[in-house]
Amino acid sequence: MAETVLRLHGVRKSYNIGTPVEVEVLHGIDLTLERGEFVALIGPSGSGKSTMLNLVGLLERPTAGRVEITGQDATALDEDAVTRLRGRSIGFVFQFHHLVPAFTAAENVAMPLMLERGHSDAAIRARALELLDRVGLAAHAHKVPGQLSGGQQQRVAIARALSFDPPLLLADEPTGNLDTVSADEAFALMREFNRRAGITFLLVTHDPRLAQRCDRIIELLDGSVLRDAPSGTALEAR
């Protein structure tokens, strides 16, 4: 259990630096996620959840502090190395699934692998179909996102996020746009990958019911960690 997947060291993030409207969104976050954890990140709008997710996902760089992914300091890497590290180590699931509409479900799942290798091949195609099978969508492999329901699209997105067997998976309101049945299905799917493959999940959510079903809850308020506790205690303590 000692394997650290994510470590934040005094991470700060400011926007509009050097202008009169400069604003610091995160005020020195320290955080460690171990392998196999299933963590909810909650907090009201404007608390810095999305910014933190972007920093953890290496989509943005912190103004100060360090972001380490599987022990590698991402803040010390150049743009290309960050892109590669992100591609290999981090899976993303977004609220609005964000599939590329011009590609089929199977191609969307294969996209991270194709981008890594520069082209498609039989192994990648087989991997994509296997992942689609695991999220129960093997029959829909050749449909484009427009032909799938919201829940199905989100499951394709989850399959895509897992294409590299990333140690860390980030999900931004993964069920926020789904009806309760689809939301439960998507959540159960993520839980299953967490248990079976030991993938660390960091879930941003507004939904307290969903947060309670995670193992650990981190609550942000005004850019600082207000609470970090195992689930079951966090909400009662408020």
Next chain:
Amino acid sequence: MIAAPIEWVIALRFMREGRMQSALIITGVTVGVAVIVFLTTLIDTLQASLIDRVLGSQAHIVVRPPEEVARRVPAAAGSGVTARVEPRAQRLRSIDQWENLYPQFSGASGVTAASPLVSGPGFAARGSASKSVVLMGIDPDRYRRIVKLDTDIVAGAYRVGGTDALIGIELAADLGIGVGDKLRVTTAEGGEDVLTVAGIFDVGSRDLNRRWVFVTLRVAQTLLDLPGGVTSIDLVVERIFDAQGIAERLQAQTGLKVESWMQTNAQLLAALRNQTISNSLIRTFVVMIVALGISSVLVVSVVQKQKEIGILRAMGASRQRIMVVFLLQGATFGLAGSLAGAGLGTVLLHVFSTIYRNADGTPIFSPEVSPRVMAVACVTAIVVGLVAAAVPARRAASLDPATAIRHG
């Protein structure tokens, strides 16, 4: 699925997704390339046939003796000097030592044929009719390679020998003579001879048809009182636009007066050059319009595809990959448009060459597009596509994935 490079796959999918935009811009490039191919071929072939016609009846380079100049007598100390120097009248003279110099001209690099010529003024008379003519003393075998007179014969044969002579179709009409008839030729030098018309030519110029009388070198030398001499040496060069350079070189080497067709036809050359410049201007503007069209379509596409670009970046696509995706789209628009445009241009040329014809029914220009024009048009269109795509591609590559996704 797919085995091509991922950039190609993404580029083609994006173009297929925006197929209306893609079709419109490819049509635009097609029209642009067609205009360029059409105009260039039209102007090139028209110019070529014009030059051909002009050079059909003259040498590319003419070598003449240096002009005679009046020199001041070196002033002796204390003596007066006349203030005015009268220019000398240029009498008919032979090129000094021409037989020794001849190999230097006929063997010069770039020169494919040479022919000595004795020419001077004379009168052709029959009965009471008398016409001013230019006597042209030639060696028929060598002269044929300068002016293809043998193909211009309309009656009789291309035969110059003894007292056989060739005259133009207009002179024949003026004097009322035909093949086999005699005419008397006199010159200011006091020469007089009776010639037999062996052939009648039509070189396409009434003036020349009325003036030229071709005889042997020897007959002309006798008539013009230039025994053994020649008044000029005519040269033909391999590439006609090299003529001026070769002429300058030969003049410097020999000290003779060497003139190229480009000097004697300066006006024609200026007209051709202006035509070429206006064609280049049109081409430049068309290329600019095509480039702006491709650019604007891709700029719009980058904005529309912000979200997808953000997703691809988050999935591990590097900035270069995204850039290449958009550069490929620009190049593809250029390539597709140039292929279609070359085809359309060829069709236009064929259509117009059947509509516009010379008085005799032959096409004014040939509808054949040279492979060089095709290749240049295609390469240009691809390069223009790439250049036009550069700005949108850089914009796409610089999109911040987090922002792109959030705004998506």
